[in-house]
Amino acid sequence: MRVLRVALVIAAIAAAPGAQAATVVVFVNPMTLDKHTEVFNTPGPDRFLMCMQPPGMTGCTELPIRRRR
DSSP, X not given: OHHHXXXXXXXXXXXXOOOOXXXXXXXXXXXXOOEEEEEEEOSSSOEEEEEEOXXXXXXXXXXXXXXXX
């Protein structure tokens, strides 16, 4: 029974798809400071951007991501 459980766990791990990188964009309304978050699956490293919605005229700011071990 133990061997069967180990075999099922190994099969589940092998069948799991690889993790994709994500770009998280937080849009902030400069008038009301309301926030709207969108997540995009993108190639490359993970990124976290904070952008102002119109009528804000500034560009997006990339924020550092803290990695946990």
